[in-house]
Amino acid sequence: MTKLLAISGSLRAVSMNTSVLEACMKLAPADVSITLYKGLAGLPPFNPDLDGDSPPKKIVALRKQVGAADGLIISCPEYAHGIPGSFKNMLDWLVSCVEFPEKPVLLINTSPQSERITPLLMEVLMTMSARVVINASLTLPLKGKKLDADGIAKSKEFGGQLRDSLAGFVDAINAV
Numbered sequence: 001m002t003k004l005l006a007i008s009g010s011l012r013a014v015s016m017n018t019s020v021l022e023a024c025m026k027l028a029p030a031d032v033s034i035t036l037y038k039g040l041a042g043l044p045p046f047n048p049d050l051d052g053d054s055p056p057k058k059i060v061a062l063r064k065q066v067g068a069a070d071g072l073i074i075s076c077p078e079y080a081h082g083i084p085g086s087f088k089n090m091l092d093w094l095v096s097c098v099e100f101p102e103k104p105v106l107l108i109n110t111s112p113q114s115e116r117i118t119p120l121l122m123e124v125l126m127t128m129s130a131r132v133v134i135n136a137s138l139t140l141p142l143k144g145k146k147l148d149a150d151g152i153a154k155s156k157e158f159g160g161q162l163r164d165s166l167a168g169f170v171d172a173i174n175a176v
Contacts, residue, residue, distance in 0.1 A: 002071070004069055004169075006036045007087075016077075016142050019147065026153040073105075083124065094128065104133055110143065122134075136168035
């Protein structure tokens with residue numbers, strides 16, 4: 001069983017980034033489990049002074065989930081031409097942890113107009129020693145579409161692309 005952790009960079013109650021990750025959960029092959037991380041909003045601000053032998057409990061829980069996953073699926077909006085602060089805060093907490101380096105990552109961008117987010121995330125993630133699986137990562141033109149997770153998963157256009165992306169990502173994980 002391949003275990004994936006899906007992380008949305010959006011805190012919105014109704015978010016296309018979260019919906020696309022929920023669609024991935026519906027489209028996952030039978031031998032793949034995907035868990036949606038729900039703790040982003042509750043993470044404390046990064047403080048290196050707190051990142052010693054006893055980091056905050058929410059950080060310990062985050063790192064445990066990242067460590068248990070065979071790979072990460074990330075869908076993050078672009079905000080003011082950058083990475084949203086809450087998502088960058090989470091990444092900062094993962095910089096020095098032993099669970100993150102060499103972790104395979106699949107990036108999903110839900111808006112072609114957000115052309116900066118993928119290169120920004122790739123720069124940060126590669127600096128953190130993640131293994132971004134570029135061939136499986138994709139951009140879907142979902143902005144302006146009124147689709148929820150079911151609609152995305154059932155869409156011939158989007159569902160098929162996500163299914164192919166997930167298959168390629170799992171193949172890349174299992175090839176190592």
